[in-house]
Amino acid sequence: MIPVTSLKDRPVALFGLGGSGLATARALIAGGARVTAWDDSPASVAKAAEEGIPTGDLRALDWSDIAALVLAPGVPLTHPEPHWSVGLARGAGVEVIGDIELFCRERRLATRRPPLAAITGTNGKSTTTALLAHLMKVGGRDVQIGGNFGPAILGLEPPKPGRVYVIECSSYQVDLAPGLDPSVGILLNLSPDHIDRHGTMEHYAEVKERLVAGVEAGGTAVIGVDDDWSRAIADRAEAAGKHVVRLSVREKLDDGIWLDGDTLVVAEKGATVFTLPLAGIGSLRGAHNAQNAAAAFAAARALGLAPEVIAAGIRSFPGLAHRMEQVRTIGDVLFVNDSKATNADAAERALTSFDDIFWIAGGKPKEGGIVPLKPYFPRVRKAYLIGVAAEDFAATLGDAMPHEMSGTLDAAVASAARDAAASGLAHPVVLLSPACASFDQFRNFEVRGDAFRDLVNALPAG
Numbered sequence: 001m002i003p004v005t006s007l008k009d010r011p012v013a014l015f016g017l018g019g020s021g022l023a024t025a026r027a028l029i030a031g032g033a034r035v036t037a038w039d040d041s042p043a044s045v046a047k048a049a050e051e052g053i054p055t056g057d058l059r060a061l062d063w064s065d066i067a068a069l070v071l072a073p074g075v076p077l078t079h080p081e082p083h084w085s086v087g088l089a090r091g092a093g094v095e096v097i098g099d100i101e102l103f104c105r106e107r108r109l110a111t112r113r114p115p116l117a118a119i120t121g122t123n124g125k126s127t128t129t130a131l132l133a134h135l136m137k138v139g140g141r142d143v144q145i146g147g148n149f150g151p152a153i154l155g156l157e158p159p160k161p162g163r164v165y166v167i168e169c170s171s172y173q174v175d176l177a178p179g180l181d182p183s184v185g186i187l188l189n190l191s192p193d194h195i196d197r198h199g200t201m202e203h204y205a206e207v208k209e210r211l212v213a214g215v216e217a218g219g220t221a222v223i224g225v226d227d228d229w230s231r232a233i234a235d236r237a238e239a240a241g242k243h244v245v246r247l248s249v250r251e252k253l254d255d256g257i258w259l260d261g262d263t264l265v266v267a268e269k270g271a272t273v274f275t276l277p278l279a280g281i282g283s284l285r286g287a288h289n290a291q292n293a294a295a296a297f298a299a300a301r302a303l304g305l306a307p308e309v310i311a312a313g314i315r316s317f318p319g320l321a322h323r324m325e326q327v328r329t330i331g332d333v334l335f336v337n338d339s340k341a342t343n344a345d346a347a348e349r350a351l352t353s354f355d356d357i358f359w360i361a362g363g364k365p366k367e368g369g370i371v372p373l374k375p376y377f378p379r380v381r382k383a384y385l386i387g388v389a390a391e392d393f394a395a396t397l398g399d400a401m402p403h404e405m406s407g408t409l410d411a412a413v414a415s416a417a418r419d420a421a422a423s424g425l426a427h428p429v430v431l432l433s434p435a436c437a438s439f440d441q442f443r444n445f446e447v448r449g450d451a452f453r454d455l456v457n458a459l460p461a462g
């Protein structure tokens with residue numbers, strides 16, 4: 001745990017008592033803050049009270065005496081409308097912050113400020129975070145990994161000399177961290193997502209930009225430039241005097257890291273200074289993972305690792321569950337769990353990584369459905385549609401692709417496995433890449449991916 005000493009002896013309101021909220025409450029109390037915690041869920045309040053966290057309805061507080069409202073990232077700050085606790089805080093002139101901001105303040109209070117790598121983007125955050133932490137470990141560093149991926153940030157071990165923090169940041173967390181000042185800030189990409197929580201794409205992009213705009217003096221901003229939003233952000237960061245490393249998997253860069261076939265090329269002033277072949281690294285298959293690898297390479301280099309050490313670490317990266325996870329091969333059929341692909345943009349990355357796909361898709365749909373994926377339909381031999389989105393997806397597919405209305409994941413896996421095995425193709429792939437949220441049939445994408453893995457592992461070896 002990282003005790004939050006910056007609010008010692010001061011009254012603090014906290015709203016949101018999920019996992020990160022509980023970790024934040026513990027850290028505030030350990031640092032000496034006078035906490036009053038609350039949640040709209042009576043069960044969450046009762047759970048907090050059982051472990052000794054002071055609770056009380058924030059509507060009964062004297063807000064003129066409150067130093068800060070610490071808001072859990074899942075609680076609306078701006079859209080579709082601010083949560084009632086935010087309204088109370090703002091009405092009293094009280095700052096509204098989150099756990100990432102509290103960590104940054106503790107980091108600035110440390111005798112020797114530990115390096116902090118913060119990662120954001122619409123897609124690829126978790127893989128890049130895990131890969132960078134893996135590289136740091138390979139390089140012999142003391143690494144703490146968390147934030148939006150893994151443990152809550154204030155549940156990590158406290159700063160000490162030689163320790164490095166690798167933190168995934170959602171847009172919600174960045175929005176609650178006005179003082180976010182990483183040593184290395186990574187912005188991978190931007191595409192429409194979470195617009196219900198940010199109102200417009202412009203505001204969503206502006207929030208994401210804060211992570212790289214806040215990079216500390218002498219630090220590095222690592223920015224993918226394959227979309228217009230991120231390219232403009234990179235230009236602004238450079239104009240503001242930041243050291244920017246650009247990434248591209250679509251075009252050659254004279255300065256930055258770009259993808260040439262299946263090889264990452266590190267270029268400086270038009271000259272190639274290092275190359276890293278990615279062929280054969282199953283955990284980093286596809287152009288999207290090449291971008292993740294490029295970002296991790298740039299960040300690890302900025303944190304002091306030698307290119308050769310980074311290359312060895314990339315080759316040994318085991319990958320992540322639910323993100324292009326190679327579950328099993330039965331005969332010639334490869335089964336891939338990409339349950340984390342909860343929107344079309346993420347599913348595109350999987351569809352471009354394979355040929356001869358037997359595609360399981362569907363769930364609770366996102367805006368636009370799978371219409372943006374039409375250019376990749378020729379890669380799919382057949383689709384197996386599940387969940388609420390099945391009828392809409394079937395209408396989009398029309399006659400462009402054979403498909404069946406499987407309804408449930410277990411039916412889809414059975415049908416896809418049968419058809420792939422009978423196809424006679426050299427390397428068929430049964431791919432769960434839903435392009436949808438999971439909430440119609442599963443609690444989250446992890447539970448959906450676990451169910452897929454269990455179903456695949458239950459299939460007979462023959």
